[in-house]
Amino acid sequence: MATESQAFYGRWARLYDLIARRTPGIARLRRRAAAACRLEPGDTVVEMGCGTGANLPYLRERVGPEGTVIGIDFTRPVLERARRATAEYDNVHVLQGDATQPPLGSDAPAAIDGEIDAVLATFVVGMLDDPAGAVDDWCDLVGPGGTVVLANAAPSQEWYAPPVNAVFRAIVVLSTPPTTRLRYETDPQRRLEEKIDAAHTRLRERAVAIADETHVFGVVRLTGGRLE
Template identity: 50%
Template sequence: MSGREAAAFYTRYADWYDRIASDTPLVGRLRERVVDALDPHRGDVVVEMGCGTGANLGLLRERVGPGGTVIGLDVSTGVLTRARERIDRADWENVHVARADATRPPLRSGAPSRATAGATGVEVRDVDGVLATFLTGMLDDPAGAVDDWCRLVAAGSLESAPAGRVCVAGLARSTRPVGRLLNPLFAAGVRTAAPPS
């Protein structure tokens, strides 16, 4: 499936996808654990690749605080509309979204980025963290994309500061006894919420 087809799918089913992404308890707990793993700090600049309807934006914003910045990128205009509505309802001035391909994000770390300012309306100097949930399985070259994200956070790191962080999460079959019982349910959910291949 092409990126254009995936974007069209998520635009067409944005409302439905938002309900799954935002209202499913198990998915919500997974999102919290992923943000914990990324471990953003107050004042950080965090970018979410494939932000969808913005289900993670509030969790990220809570962690970076009002002095940090959260930028969500997605290729689908439909899900970005829902994400912008979420941002507007919550009145988050430091959370921004833009239409962009996660494999070619409009970001450069280490110097103010005009591309970022043009795409999101905000200029960032360094990216401290990158988060991607349920995205890499849809990319043609997931390892290449993750390598690029690692370079993005490493480029802005100073010797005196800890390196930036990248956290990638997806779903896989569980080998735990209870998880094995739920595997068919998760498989059905993934088939329902993902674009046809």
């Protein structure tokens, strides 16, 4: 399944990059997600599942030239776009790896000097087998005083939700590999909702809330927590 997903997202890397950067309201969301990380100049932040790197410049703005930004993703064509997007920054590093087993040890290509101050994960937990477990690992990674921020797409609860959710459901089905299936054993949207609920609930259990918001027509849920 991992190989199948890598091939799928690699094949559509160009389209995802366009969506990641051009969707109405998405730049404002990414800026808000970076702000929710509560970063200061000189801090270190890791983005799990950085995709084509749309968030990385916003994170770099927060940590400044003296900080460190690391983006992790498992799909090579996607990472190539992220590297090109951040080539001008010598303190932004893009690594190939699994968000549930990030390559952050002393032998990693971009070894971290000191503590990790924040972890950001946008539109990632719905792809994981154990999203709550991943959130636990990310909380342990930043430790006391660190911040974990999640942003994920789920059905809108706003009064105008029906047409928005119809579009959302179509996107979910088309972005669930393989897209050629007419039937799924488990409804993709329901499975996605369950994973997102599990991840955001676990973060609220583990951390003191510093952000709990919705964006982009109520479709995107942003939750940020500070570890004590």
